[in-house]
Amino acid sequence: MFSHKEQMKIVIISVMIGSILCLHYLTFPALRYYHAVYRMLFYLPLVLGSLWFGMKGAVYICVSVSVLFLPHAIIQWEWFSVDDFHRFSEGVLYIGIAMILGFLVEREKKKHRALVRVRSLAAVGKAVSEIAHDMKTPLVAIGGFAKQVFKKLEPDNPDRKKLGLVIQETAHLESMVREMLDFGKPVELQFTEIDFNELVSDSVRVAQPIAKENGIELETDLATSLPSVVLDAPRVKQILSNLITNAIEASHAGDRVWVCTSLNSLGVVLEVSDHGDGIAKEYHESIFNPFFSTKREGAGLGLGIVKKIVETHGGDISFSANQEKGVTFTVRLPLRPET
Ligand SMILES: Nc1ncnc2c1ncn2[C@@H]1O[C@H](COP(=O)(O)OP(=O)(O)OP(=O)(O)O)[C@@H](O)[C@H]1O
Ligand SMILES: [Mg+2]
Incomplete structure (x- = not known):
């Protein structure tokens, strides 16, 4: 499902999240300033996840960090103190940033893919029309001469069938070349x-x-x-x-x-x-x-x-x-x- 490179990225993000969570759970809850710094560290895997996996990555990280951090948030809960409000707004900000990052990365990726497609189509189109153009004349000649010889052969001539096949296949190649030429040309519409x-x-x-x-x-x-x-x-x-x-x-x-x-x-x-x-x-x-x-x-x-x-x-x-x-x-x- 995931390529080796993607698996490595998932491992890096998981290790980061795991380490930050360990820091939280192993540090005494009263050391608030430490916890505030650790919470900021959560932005690192979020940014990486969004850049590497787009919206999907951002959502997965948001959900897993929220679920895994929830027990710690409950331990620290002080019944609507100023600190609670701080932590809550930080969480909302975290989710907001994840969504915006995911959306922006996804949009950029889409734009990039479209650009690559347009460029490669233009290059392919040019190459195709050059090849097709060079193939057209000899194919028309082969088809034309084969038809002339075909008409001259007696109906019971054993070579007639073979020549019939040559004509049929040449016609098929000609239609492919026509399609290739069409593909290379920009479409001009007559409404x-x-x-x-x-x-x-x-x-x-x-x-x-x-x-x-x-x-x-x-x-x-x-x-x-x-x-x-x-x-x-x-x-x-x-x-x-x-x-x-x-x-x-x-x-x-x-x-x-x-x-x-x-x-x-x-x-x-x-x-x-x-x-x-x-x-x-x-x-x-x-x-x-x-x-x-x-x-x-x-x-x-x-x-x-x-x-x-x-x-x-x-x-x-x-x-x-x-x-x-x-x-x-x-x-x-x-x-x-x-x-
Ligand atoms: N209705 C369909 N059902 C199943 N597969 C399809 C259908 N239409 C297209 N495809 C798939 O998409 C491919 C590309 O289609 P496309 O029409 O571009 O080329 P093609 O039919 O193979 O060749 P040609 O240039 O002669 O049309 C097909 O080879 C086929 O695999
Ligand atoms: Mg087709």
């Missing part, structure tokens, strides 16, 4: 006023043949009376196509995939839900990362592109495990771009 449900229905219609081929029922549950929205229609279709394809790929024959729309206070909501095997917990942090894929032939760019398009629209995307089985991806998009 138009559209009927969101119609757009969803179109995308579902396009995906129906693949769903059928895999024995999957693709169903829709569209909200009535959705207002018209101002979005980039082809890009939103890209979102739908990627999410529906993933849902179909995750499903087993006989399963159902649902595509639903609704309205909330911020805009339109799109949900794509399947009854597949779901996403393992250890992959939760990675699925939106470029090139993360658990599929033999997956480029691992679909969700990265989807996230980029959604965020460029000012929306957000999340996913959650379904109660029985599978996963639901939820996309929230504003009704119109912010001006």
Whole structure:
């Protein structure tokens, strides 16, 4: 659960708290000035714990120090004397500082993670588009020439099947390269006023043949009376196509995939839900990362592109495990771009 480094940190904090508590319990209660200094020492593990473990660390330290110190506080209790009031306000201050420290550290960590992600995405995007650009021309040539030779071969030629495979695999590589090129480019949106449900229905219609081929029922549950929205229609279709394809790929024959729309206070909501095997917990942090894929032939760019398009629209995307089985991806998009 904890790495070796984290275990060491926990030991350091525990030893500090233990030593301070020993000082308290082994010093005669009447030596108030000593106890006042020892109480101040509690800030050391608190600061370290908050810095190392954020809000969780701060809360754990606060609770354990309070519980372990309670018997001593009871021994020193003088029925509402000035000293009692001092000790009580010190305790409140201690908890307050712990919460503020934990909150600030957590916020900084989040900002740092976002910055690292943006920087690494930009670097990956640049490298990917350079590679994809160099791969595109030879791939188009291979595919084109293979098709020409394929057409000239007699139907009973034994090499026809092999060449068919070359064409199929080249087409697959070409589509991966197209995705990689798309990933490297900044998303520029062309806004138009559209009927969101119609757009969803179109995308579902396009995906129906693949769903059928895999024995999957693709169903829709569209909200009535959705207002018209101002979005980039082809890009939103890209979102739908990627999410529906993933849902179909995750499903087993006989399963159902649902595509639903609704309205909330911020805009339109799109949900794509399947009854597949779901996403393992250890992959939760990675699925939106470029090139993360658990599929033999997956480029691992679909969700990265989807996230980029959604965020460029000012929306957000999340996913959650379904109660029985599978996963639901939820996309929230504003009704119109912010001006
Ligand atoms: N509906 C889903 N159910 C289970 N796992 C999913 C689902 N959607 C995505 N994933 C996981 O997230 C990973 C990343 O998805 P993503 O769409 O980015 O790439 P991919 O589907 O593997 O490849 P491609 O680039 O062809 O889309 C998948 O490989 C899969 O492990
Ligand atoms: Mg995909």
